[in-house]
Structures are given as C-alpha cells and as structure tokens.
Amino acid sequence: MxxxxxxxxxxxxxxxxxxxxxxxxxxxxYLDPFVLxxxxxxxxxxxxxxxxxxxxxxxxxxxxxxxxxxGSQNCKIPxxxxxxxxxxxxxxxxxxxxxxxxxxxxxxxxxxxxGYVFHFRSARVYxxxxxxxxxxxxxxxxxxxxxxxxxxxxMNAAEAAExxxxxxxxxxxxxxxxxxxxxxxxxxxxxxxxxxxxxxKVDVRILSP
Numbered sequence: 001m002x003x004x005x006x007x008x009x010x011x012x013x014x015x016x017x018x019x020x021x022x023x024x025x026x027x028x029x030y031l032d033p034f035v036l037x038x039x040x041x042x043x044x045x046x047x048x049x050x051x052x053x054x055x056x057x058x059x060x061x062x063x064x065x066x067x068x069x070x071g072s073q074n075c076k077i078p079x080x081x082x083x084x085x086x087x088x089x090x091x092x093x094x095x096x097x098x099x100x101x102x103x104x105x106x107x108x109x110x111x112x113x114x115g116y117v118f119h120f121r122s123a124r125v126y127x128x129x130x131x132x133x134x135x136x137x138x139x140x141x142x143x144x145x146x147x148x149x150x151x152x153x154x155m156n157a158a159e160a161a162e163x164x165x166x167x168x169x170x171x172x173x174x175x176x177x178x179x180x181x182x183x184x185x186x187x188x189x190x191x192x193x194x195x196x197x198x199x200x201k202v203d204v205r206i207l208s209p
Contacts (some may be wrong), residue, residue, distance in 0.1 A: 001206060001207070001208035002207065002208065003015070003207050003208055003209050004207065005171075005173070005205045005207060007123060007143065007144055007170070007171050008122040008123040008143060009024055009120070009121070009122040009123065010022060010023070010024040010120050010122065010123045010125060010144065011023040011024065012125070012144065012146070012173065012207070013207075014173070014175060014207035014208075014209055015033075015035040015036060015037060015209050016035040016179045016209035017032075017034055017035050017054060017175075017176060017179035017180065018031070018032040018034065018049070018054070018055060018129075018130070018148070018175055018176045019031065019032055019033050019034050019035040019036065020032070020127065020146065020175065021040070021041075022118060022120075022125060022127075024093075024120040024121070024122070024123075025091065025092050025093055025120055025121050026044075026091065027044040027045070027090060027091055027093055028041050028042065028043055028044045029043070029044060029045050029046075029047060029090075029093075029118065030043045030045075030046045030047070030059070030062060031046075031047045031048075031049065031116070031127055032047075032048060032049055032054075032055040032056070032057075033046060033057060033059040033062060034054045034055060034057050035179070035209070036059060036061060036062065040061060040062050041062070042062055042063075042064045042067065043059075043062040043063060043064070043067045044066075044067065044068070044090060044091070045067065045068040045069070045070060045090050046059060046062070046063065046067060046068070046069050046070070047070050047071065047095070047114075047116055047127075048069070048070070048071030048072060048075045048077075048079065048114075049071075049072060049100060049113055049114050049115065049116070049127075049129030049130060050071075050072045050074060050075070050100070050108065050112060050113035050114065050129065050130060051071075051072065051074035051075045051076055051112075052130070054180065055130070056071060056075040056076065056077060057077075058077055068080065068090060070082055070088060070095075071114070072097075072112060072113050072114045073112065074112045074113070082095075082097040082114060083097065083111075084097055084098060084099045084111060084114065085097065085098075092121060093118060093119060093120055093121075094118075094119040095116055095117065095118050095119070096116065096117040096119070097114040097115070097116060098114065098115045098116065098117055098126075098136060098140065099111075099113075099114075099115065099131075099134060099136045100113040100114055100115040100128060100129035100130060100131035100134075101113060101131055101132070101134060102130075102131070102132050102153075102154075103132040103133070103134055104132060105132065105153065107130070107153045108130050108131065108153070113129055113130055113131070114129055115127060115128045115129040115131060116129070117140060117141075117142060123143040123144060124141065124142045124143050124144070125142060125143070125144045125146070126140055126142035126144065126145045126146065126167070126169070127146045128145070128146060128147045128148060128163075129148075130148060130153055130154050130176070131148065131154060131155065132154065132155050132159065133155050133159045133160070133162050133163040133166070137163050137166055137167055138166045138167070140167050141167075142167060142169050143169055143170045143171065144169055144170065144171045144172075144173065145163075145164060145167055145169040145171070145172050145173070146172075146173045146174075146175055147160045147163055147164065147172065147173075147174060147175070148160065148174075148175060148176030148177070149174040149175075149176065149177045149185040149187065149190050150176045150177035150178070150180075150183030150184065150185050151177075151183065151184075151185060152182050152183050153183065154176055154183075156185065157174070157185050157186060157187075157189050157190040157193060158189075158193055160174065160190060161190055161193035161194045161196075161197050162197065164194050164197070164198065164202055165194070165197035165198050168198065168201065168202065169202060170202065170203060171202070171203045171204075171205055172194055172202050172203070172204045172205070173204075173205050173206075173207060174187045174190050174191075174204075174206060175207075179209075187206045188206070190204070191204040191206060
C-alpha cells in the first residue's frame, strides 16, 4: 500500500497520525507536521489544526524564510491565526478554515480548532482536523475528504463513514489512527462502512505511511 495518491492533479501524501502533504498548482502544503520523513520537501505553507502537542509543532526541516505558517488561535508558535470562517490566499489557492470540535467529548472545544478546505484549481480538498461528525460538515463541498477515524479524541470509523455519506466527496481518505496507542482503528472497516452508506459512490483510498 502506498503512502500517497493523486486525484485530479492533487497529490496527497500521508506520513502518519495527522501529518499530511498536499501538492498542486506549484504549492507544497503540510498539515500538522508531527510526523515527517527524512528528506521532506520545503513547505510553501504549514497549516496547523489546533494547539495539541501532536499537531502544532515547529518543523525546521521543512521551513524556509518564505514558508507561511497558519493555524488556529490556540497554537503556541508564532503564526498567522485563522479563525473558523476565515479565508487565506497563497498563490492561486484559497483556503477556508472550517469548524473542528468535539460534540460529545471534552478534548476539542468549539471554536478552538480548524479543519481546512483547500481550493486547488482542479479539486477541493477537505482536511477535517480533530473533530467529531458535526452538523457543519453537511455544508462542506469537496472532492476529497480526509477524516479522522481513531476514536477517543475524534470520530471513530463508523462516525467518520456517516460524515462521508453526508458530504459525498469523490474520494475519502482516513487518517489520525494507529499511530498513538489510544487511537486504534481498522481502515478496512471504514472503507466497508463508507461503501454501505454511499452505495459505493465514494472511492475510499487507504494510505500506508
């Protein structure tokens, strides 16, 4: 199983836990670079979903003098703060910060964390961040949805499948599981549940870090 996939010109690479790289339109965007490989490419921008230790980390190996750092209000490193509902443009790419929070847990209060929707020229990519299945997801329009399935602090696989059925992207990718001990999940179960809930209309791609 590969750690990357391409859809409509957008390359998505999964490094583990919640760490991702999106490449398209000449940009290299990283999200929550808690896990990075040796030789990772320099970042055009780094986006942080929230301030927890396994998400908001300084990443000197991918940061240059021109790298833009963007994150939520509770990140403890110097960056450009985006609140829920805000948008930023980097080159031709507009990024929207959308809500990410726990509906029935205490770990991620509403308003403190972000998910992001990246408007690349050929596809819209939604990265959910640490969140439960929340009502705001039903309004998100995206081609690719990257959602947590690890449970404990986020949605579990069954809840994430419900979220995918509400959004109906073309591609769904699970993340935030099987890296830390208390976030175990079966991505194949997620894939099967998405298939059942969407009639097989969503292409589930499981990336292996």
